[in-house]
């Protein structure tokens with residue numbers, strides 16, 4: 253089947269996920285914008301990262317294995333927008349750009365259809381495609397399973413792998429980090445799996461020195477992509493994993509992939525781990541009301557000794573077929589994620605000293621890409637923004653944005669939806685300098701049928717009213733995560 257045979261929605265999805273415009277330097281003049289760019293945003297930047305090259309040598313790489321493509325949308329003082337986009341110059345990118353084919357086997361991508369083409373067990377395919385974080389005078393392009401790559405914050409040129417003085421060398425490090433603004437620290441988590449899973453939390457100061465390290469072991473294998481912090485805890489859901497030994501054996505002989513070799517252990521009870529932060533003490537294991545599997549956390553905070561955790565939670569989770577990936581020779585199928593159980597936004601409450609938690613679902617929608625005020629990691633925060641689906645039955649691909657007032661959980665969310673075939677990316681909150689509960693929300697809209705993207709700007713207090721400004725752009729590849737970079 254070619255993309256010409258697909259439904260309009262599937263054609264749009266394939267175009268959005270596989271767009272590959274390459275390095276860009278563009279200025280979009282103020283006259284081309286629909287609505288004016290709010291003055292409060294001027295001088296700031298939206299940063300984003302995601303796979304920017306997935307059709308490689310005639311094969312479609314799993315989106316997790318596409319090459320990291322960092323974008324910076326700078327809001328100029330004259331009301332124009334300047335876009336700069338660059339590939340992260342990883343070793344994997346340089347090798348595959350030179351060869352114009354897949355050279356390094358990935359988490360979900362094999363090099364060829366025959367097993368003998370895939371007998372490769374070298375270093376991981378670190379494509380630096382997942383997150384982008386401004387820290388210590390650089391940008392860090394994060395990836396799941398290895399250290400981040402550092403980029404010059406202005407030119408976006410890659411300066412090298414960032415191991416923080418060797419601390420992350422050879423460490424399977426999560427793509428997501430947390431920023432403790434009060435302590436001026438960036439928190440990383442690394443994971444090593446075995447009969448027990450070792451989790452290592454490291455806190456870096458602004459000089460990129462490791463100033464705190466906490467290593468713990470928890471039973472069994474677990475999956476972690478993200479975590480949360482509070483002033484006194486590192487927080488994550490236990491996400492128990494099982495190995496599918498048949499598939500794993502096939503992976504070892506080049507006939508399957510790592511992502512198809514693991515599965516969530518849906519029979520295991522749900523639990524949250526609370527790892528003491530900045531103090532000794534054992535890991536607290538807190539039982540949840542039911543099985544739970546979490547990929548992304550909104551935030552966590554403490555109130556009178558209780559820990560509160562907002563998380564996008566699956567009751568049933570399966571690996572494989574992410575983004576509708578069906579293999580290197582088939583188009584992506586956006587209907588595939590619809591056949592799976594959605595993830596829902598839950599508030600998990602853990603009283604002081606408790607061994608069991610309570611939870612409440614916060615909105616009827618399927619929710620992912622939860623984001624809050626960029627200076628509120630670990631603190632109580634007024635607003636949460638997320639990507640969602642208008643139909644409330646599914647979570648992705650996203651066609652809507654959602655905002656929720658966390659000060660009044662009984663209040664319904666605000667939702668804004670796009671037409672069919674326009675896909676919505678992660679919303680970023682650019683807070684007002686004066687107020688934590690006001691500012692702007694920035695999100696990318698990808699219209700694969702029209703062949704264009706739009707950077708949409710919303711009033712954070714009136715999301716449902718729609719964008720106050722739209723920045724027209726060429727079709728850019730669908731991004732994973734981004735960051736608001738306040739005026740420099």
Ligand SMILES: [Fe+2]
Pocket residue numbers: 427428477478548733
């Ligand atoms: Fe993520």
